[in-house]
Amino acid sequence: MTATREPILSVRGLEKHFPIKGGGLIKRTVGAVRAVDGLDLDLYPGEVLGLVGESGCGKSTTGRAILNLQPATGGSVVFQGREIVGLGRKEMRPLRRDIQIVFQDPYASLNPRLPVFDIVAEPLIIHGLTKDEAELRERVRTLVETVGLNPEHTNRYPAEFSGGQRQRIGIARALALEPKVLVLDEPVSALDVSIQAGVINLLEDLKERLGLSYLFIAHDLSVVRHISDRVAVMYLGKIIEVAPRDELFDRPTHPYTQALLSAIPLPDPRLERSRQRIIITGDVPSPANPPSGCRFRTRCQKFAGELTDTQREKCLTVEPLLESRGEGHTSACHYAEATKVL
Amino acid sequence: MSTSSGALEQGRTQARPVDPDVPLLAVEDLNVRFPTEDGLVHAVRGVDYTLRSGEVLGIVGESGSGKSVTSLAVMGLLPGSARVSGSVRYRGQELLGQSDRAMSRVRGKGVSMIFQDPMTSLDPVYRVGFQIEETLRAHDPKLSSKAAQARAADLLAMVGIPNAAERVRSYPHEFSGGMRQRVVIAIAMANQPDVIIADEPTTALDVTVQAQILEVLQKALSETGAAMVLITHDLGVVAGIADRVLVMYAGRPVEIGAVEDIYYEPRMPYTLGLLGSLPRLDASTKQRLTPIKGSPPSVVNMPPGCPFAPRCPLHVAECDVVEPELLDVGGGHTAACIRVDEVGKAHGEASALFDETADDAVLASQPDPATTPEGATS
Numbered sequence: 001m002t003a004t005r006e007p008i009l010s011v012r013g014l015e016k017h018f019p020i021k022g023g024g025l026i027k028r029t030v031g032a033v034r035a036v037d038g039l040d041l042d043l044y045p046g047e048v049l050g051l052v053g054e055s056g057c058g059k060s061t062t063g064r065a066i067l068n069l070q071p072a073t074g075g076s077v078v079f080q081g082r083e084i085v086g087l088g089r090k091e092m093r094p095l096r097r098d099i100q101i102v103f104q105d106p107y108a109s110l111n112p113r114l115p116v117f118d119i120v121a122e123p124l125i126i127h128g129l130t131k132d133e134a135e136l137r138e139r140v141r142t143l144v145e146t147v148g149l150n151p152e153h154t155n156r157y158p159a160e161f162s163g164g165q166r167q168r169i170g171i172a173r174a175l176a177l178e179p180k181v182l183v184l185d186e187p188v189s190a191l192d193v194s195i196q197a198g199v200i201n202l203l204e205d206l207k208e209r210l211g212l213s214y215l216f217i218a219h220d221l222s223v224v225r226h227i228s229d230r231v232a233v234m235y236l237g238k239i240i241e242v243a244p245r246d247e248l249f250d251r252p253t254h255p256y257t258q259a260l261l262s263a264i265p266l267p268d269p270r271l272e273r274s275r276q277r278i279i280i281t282g283d284v285p286s287p288a289n290p291p292s293g294c295r296f297r298t299r300c301q302k303f304a305g306e307l308t309d310t311q312r313e314k315c316l317t318v319e320p321l322l323e324s325r326g327e328g329h330t331s332a333c334h335y336a337e338a339t340k341v342l
Numbered sequence: 343m344s345t346s347s348g349a350l351e352q353g354r355t356q357a358r359p360v361d362p363d364v365p366l367l368a369v370e371d372l373n374v375r376f377p378t379e380d381g382l383v384h385a386v387r388g389v390d391y392t393l394r395s396g397e398v399l400g401i402v403g404e405s406g407s408g409k410s411v412t413s414l415a416v417m418g419l420l421p422g423s424a425r426v427s428g429s430v431r432y433r434g435q436e437l438l439g440q441s442d443r444a445m446s447r448v449r450g451k452g453v454s455m456i457f458q459d460p461m462t463s464l465d466p467v468y469r470v471g472f473q474i475e476e477t478l479r480a481h482d483p484k485l486s487s488k489a490a491q492a493r494a495a496d497l498l499a500m501v502g503i504p505n506a507a508e509r510v511r512s513y514p515h516e517f518s519g520g521m522r523q524r525v526v527i528a529i530a531m532a533n534q535p536d537v538i539i540a541d542e543p544t545t546a547l548d549v550t551v552q553a554q555i556l557e558v559l560q561k562a563l564s565e566t567g568a569a570m571v572l573i574t575h576d577l578g579v580v581a582g583i584a585d586r587v588l589v590m591y592a593g594r595p596v597e598i599g600a601v602e603d604i605y606y607e608p609r610m611p612y613t614l615g616l617l618g619s620l621p622r623l624d625a626s627t628k629q630r631l632t633p634i635k636g637s638p639p640s641v642v643n644m645p646p647g648c649p650f651a652p653r654c655p656l657h658v659a660e661c662d663v664v665e666p667e668l669l670d671v672g673g674g675h676t677a678a679c680i681r682v683d684e685v686g687k688a689h690g691e692a693s694a695l696f697d698e699t700a701d702d703a704v705l706a707s708q709p710d711p712a713t714t715p716e717g718a719t720s
């Protein structure tokens with residue numbers, strides 16, 4: 001099992017706080033958006049770890065902090081045995097070859113003024129990885145074919161391709177340096193389902209063929225269940241539950257995971273109409289001012305509907321930590337209980 | 343005041359004539375064309391549907407398939423440049439070509455609309471309570487301000503806004519996205535319309551908030567008996583609340599039927615392909631997805647024949663002759679495909695027709711004529 005191996009990427013207590021500046025002439029820092037607020041995760045070689053959560057819970061910030069694109073304000077990120085937090089641009093460069101990121105928006109993440117050939121070739125040129133023009137052409141051709149595009153069309157510009165094709169171009173570029181780890185930040189969220197499916201299949205194939213590991217960030221839990229080996233659920237800057245994929249979907253123990261799974265509509269009319277749905281109230285609180293104790297308590301169905309006042313006291317005052325709920329399964333709730341919701 | 347159960351029951355001032363044989367909303371051969379620099383964009387190419395009292399019709403389809411333009415045409419909300427033809431009848435009364443004044447009498451009271459972005463319907467400078475009261479007064483000028491205020495608070499409470507009596511004094515910016523969409527639903531329901539057209543009402547929301555909003559919408563429908571056209575790309579949302587489903591492709595309906603027929607016995611390859619592309623939350627086995635190769639055609643200068651042909655695994659030469667009409671396959675189920683029988687044999691199992699490919703090279707060899715190479719010119 002993966003658990004006995006060394007993680008290729010190990011994150012501990014990761015923090016990314018954004019200062020909030022006050023008004024007036026002297027912009028003093030008056031607080032902080034605690035976008036990522038003490039996050040632990042491990043990624044093992046060859047696995048897909050899904051990172052899910054609602055908008056604003058800190059998924060993208062986590063991805064950027066792991067790659068040091070936006071330096072963390074605290075904690076540790078160890079990649080292949082090396083601490084990344086605190087490294088400067090130059091020191092990061094050799095590591096960049098091994099860990100790459102693919103962004104959500106295929107429209108914004110490619111330079112519209114460059115033909116596809118240049119977009120894919122750029123990282124190879126920057127890192128001086130090809131000895132001559134002929135080798136460069138050959139490498140780009142292979143990469144473009146790898147992502148299922150026609151290599152005859154590399155002289156075209158991003159605008160001439162559809163959304164799904166553009167996302168493939170972004171993936172080809174990320175693969176140019178033969179990385180070991182890909183951080184995929186909502187790689188299919190902007191695509192229509194019929195096109196999304198092709199990109200998901202591509203990512204699955206590439207993982208097998210090239211022995212990659214993915215940190216797969218998404219808010220769509222159906223996609224995450226499909227592609228992941230393990231899944232981590234985030235709420236307000238923290239991981240609240242991690243488990244092997246089927247374990248998480250079949251035996252979720254955290255009330256938030258349960259509510260999230262229950263809220264997702266299934267594309268199956270009979271099933272969908274016979275389901276019992278947990279509907280939680282309210283919206284996600286501001287990460288500038290997270291609730292005391294358990295961050296989920298303001299919306300927790302268990303807190304509101306099941307617990308006694310004495311039990312609630314603990315939710316209000318003591319922050320729950322990730323505790324073991326079985327093999328490779330942890331969750332952060334004082335009253336965690338496995339429940340079937342699907 | 344009245345002692346009726348829900349806020350929405352109150353204020354139903356006059357009974358409308360109900361003729362069960364006349365559908366609430368009947369759209370026939372609706373066409374919308376936009377003149378653009380690239381040529382005439384034929385965004386909606388012959389949409390027909392009817393909506394009966396109390397019914398929920400789900401409209402699904404990929405981005406750009408014409409879902410929003412169809413609805414804007416029904417509401418008379420398209421820009422002046424749009425060329426609209428066909429017929430849209432509400433309770434037998436033709437809406438196309440009506441004056442703005444006549445249309446504003448229909449909007450809100452007869453047919454009202456909910457958009458994806460709540461700020462399309464809300465004015466940032468007015469308190470939400472006032473905006474609801476304005477809507478009420480627009481259709482009932484005799485309503486006293488006290489009664490209007492009371493109903494505004496009732497409506498906010500109905501859509502699940504806590505402390506509604508106080509929150510009527512809030513401005514839209516003081517609400518979260520989910521709360522704003524609740525306010526929009528309150529406004530849309532204020533005058534008990536017969537028909538609500540909701541265009542992606544939950545797409546911008548988180549899934550836990552989406553569940554809340556869908557519940558509010560369903561409650562509002564059951565309290566008023568209103569019918570709804572629900573536009574969404576989320577096949578899960580439609581599965582949960584639609585009675586009938588209309589699948590759009592390249593500006594036209596390609597399949598219409600009862601929700602179970604569409605999901606379990608689709609007869610148009612595109613519908614089948616869409617279902618096979620969806621990863622399932624409730625699937626524990628790792629089944630490969632079956633994507634549809636390529637992307638939808640441009641609606642500028644469409645070639646003759648079936649618009650799905652370049653992506654269709656069942657394509658034969660005959661498909662390219664004329665665009666297939668909606669064919670009746672029984673039970674109020676129609677599909678625009680000349681090979682409905684072969685599609686039927688798959689019984690909703692997409693892998694029977696579609697490949698489990700990760701390749702997209704086919705698509706790269708078909709440049710989309712609608713897109714211009716911006717990068718090349720600058």
Ligand SMILES: Nc1ncnc2c1ncn2[C@@H]1O[C@H](COP(=O)(O)OP(=O)(O)OP(=O)(O)O)[C@@H](O)[C@H]1O
Nearest residue numbers: 018033035054055056057058059060061062219287
């Ligand atoms: N540069 C920044 N300055 C201040 N706050 C920021 C910045 N970037 C992100 N945030 C805040 O940090 C929080 C987490 O944002 P992040 O983009 O990581 O969320 P996410 O989980 O990726 O959400 P989504 O699903 O919408 O992409 C949000 O509250 C966001 O507003």
Ligand SMILES: Nc1ncnc2c1ncn2[C@@H]1O[C@H](COP(=O)(O)OP(=O)(O)OP(=O)(O)O)[C@@H](O)[C@H]1O
Nearest residue numbers: 376378383385404405406407408409410411412421
């Ligand atoms: N004002 C306009 N002028 C020109 N073309 C337009 C205009 N409005 C819409 N279109 C085009 O009409 C087509 C249909 O658009 P529509 O907004 O109805 O799609 P949709 O199905 O609602 O897509 P989505 O799922 O992305 O909302 C698109 O090709 C769009 O670019």
Ligand code: SF4
Nearest residue numbers: 294297300315333334
């Ligand atoms: S710790 Fe308490 S409030 Fe938090 S999730 Fe568990 S039961 Fe709910």
Ligand code: SF4
Nearest residue numbers: 648651654661679680
């Ligand atoms: S008419 Fe032909 S091309 Fe069109 S959907 Fe049917 S089989 Fe496919």
Ligand SMILES: [Mg+2]
Nearest residue numbers: 059060061186
């Ligand atoms: Mg994000």
Ligand SMILES: [Mg+2]
Nearest residue numbers: 409410411541
């Ligand atoms: Mg639309």
